[in-house]
Amino acid sequence: MEVRRTVTVALDVDSDAAALLEDTVDTFLWSVQYVVDHAFDGEYVTTSKTTLDEETYDDVREATDGFNGGLVQAARNKAAEACKSVVASWKNGKKASKPHFSSPHVVYDKRTATFHDDHVSLATTEGRIEAEYVLPDEESNTPHSKYLFSVEYETTGAELHSSDGDWMLHIHCKKDVESDTSEQATTENGTVLGVDLGVNTLAVTSTGTFWTGDEFNHWRREYEKRRGDLQQCGTRWAHENIQSVGRKEDGRFKLMLHRISNELVAEARESGCSVIAFEDLTDIRERTGASWGHKWAFDRLYEYVEYKAEAYGIVVVQVDPKNTSRRCSHCGFTHPDNRDGDAFECLDCGYENHADYNAAKNIGLRYLRRTQTGGDGGAPLGVRLNSGIVNVNGGYSPASTEARTGVHAESHGFSRG
Ligand SMILES: [Zn+2]
Structure with missing residues (x-):
């Protein structure tokens, strides 16, 4: 059986690379949504990856000016899985609506990302960028030392996430182990x-x-108050500050x-x-x-x-x-x-x-x-x-x-x- 782990690593991204990654996130999310919209556009929801690939791959590549083929496929997989889970909900008598993707992320695999000891190389909308890992000071007994840098674990892929200008990579690792009865239990x-x-x-x-x-609840009230104060100013400066809040x-x-x-x-x-x-x-x-x-x-x-x-x-x-x-x-x-x-x-x-x-x-x-x-x-x-x-x-x-x-x-x- 397999043991799977996910290790979160912050990336050191300069402004040029950040601009490319932002563009890549937007294009990836657009591609996922395009495939989902297509899957829902008909009498039945299409969930087959093969069918969705045949019906959308070329269109997505063309609409995105030749977005990386591996990322287009990852977007299609993401869309297909989301559609499958909606159909599964319906089968269970639950309500579920067409998925919408807004959380900024990109799914990478071994073709679209290369994982090195201290940095990663990621496909973007324009070629590849390299970003160094920001690692904890202590070197032993961290998730990084145990899984990411361990020879026993194989890196299988990652999800890139961005929040508030920070770029994080959730790296997936796995290893094959002898069946352990306690884990199976x-x-x-x-x-x-x-x-x-x-x-x-x-x-x-x-x-x-x-x-x-x-x-x-405390912070919601606090931000509400700050926005209210700024709204009363009504200036352009205040408007920009509302967005920053x-x-x-x-x-x-x-x-x-x-x-x-x-x-x-x-x-x-x-x-x-x-x-x-x-x-x-x-x-x-x-x-x-x-x-x-x-x-x-x-x-x-x-x-x-x-x-x-x-x-x-x-x-x-x-x-x-x-x-x-x-x-x-x-x-x-x-x-x-x-x-x-x-x-x-x-x-x-x-x-x-x-x-x-x-x-x-x-x-x-x-x-x-x-x-x-x-x-x-x-x-x-x-x-x-x-x-x-x-x-x-x-x-x-x-x-x-x-x-x-x-x-x-x-x-x-x-x-x-
Ligand atoms: Zn009772």
Whole structure:
């Protein structure tokens, strides 16, 4: 079997190279969107890579002035996978709309990128650029030394991301290992981690870890105020400053969401979960009274968790959110009065807990029901809780490992900016 790792490396990019990379990102995203639009343009959504390649490759190359063929193919793969996941959602009776790509990134493989010891060479819209890695000072025991520079690991490709003028490469590495029974046990008998998203608490897992919304809400108000002050000025200078506030806001929030997504994936790995289940995000504003800013944050968080979890073979899904906040995760009794703000108290069995934690458990259980009635192979056995595992029939087994410390709400400090 294979072990896959993703190592994040900052790139040292001068202004000429940055301009080319920006152009490359724009062209890549345009190409992905072109293929998606084409796939949706007909009675059925086309998901076959071969068909999409035949029908779009030449057009994309022509429209982009001969964009690198390998990057055109990577864009087509990205589009095909996105279309496939929409069709899979429909088959599961979920709503899903045509994908739209806005997060700035480019997918590279071994043909479009060459990975050296201290730098990378990347294909762009105009030939190649070289960028040096910005590496941590300590040389041993970093992800870079363990995977990127390890002879055991092979570099398979990377995703280039940009945020706030910083260029980051998420480099994928893999190695073949002898089958390890303990690792197989976690994937085959894995459990599902339920995640509830909200305004007061940004995310809660069924293992009882909370990420409060305090920091996000504080900075949203702060940026809102700065924009308001500048709007009153009405000058061109003020207008430009409003845009710069917007960019800072984006960068700060993305950094925060990257950190939360890392912690969520770590939580899933530590708990031996093979699936992370979120509620369907489509109508989350209507359900939770979240702002557009929160919807934006939830979408980013989902997206980040999805690609980070993939590196560990963890599947990330969205499930039908109906009644997940009103249903008792202990006995199944569903009533709007079970919930009062942050407090959940079941009117039938008296079960009490934090309302968002109860919802996270229900989201995990919803996924289990779906897979067990849908008859998917290799369905997880239970929802991971802080003290054990609850199965779809309400049975409970204590965790075999040391009991976790339980619910802890903490406000995470912000490390930059
Ligand atoms: Zn109950």
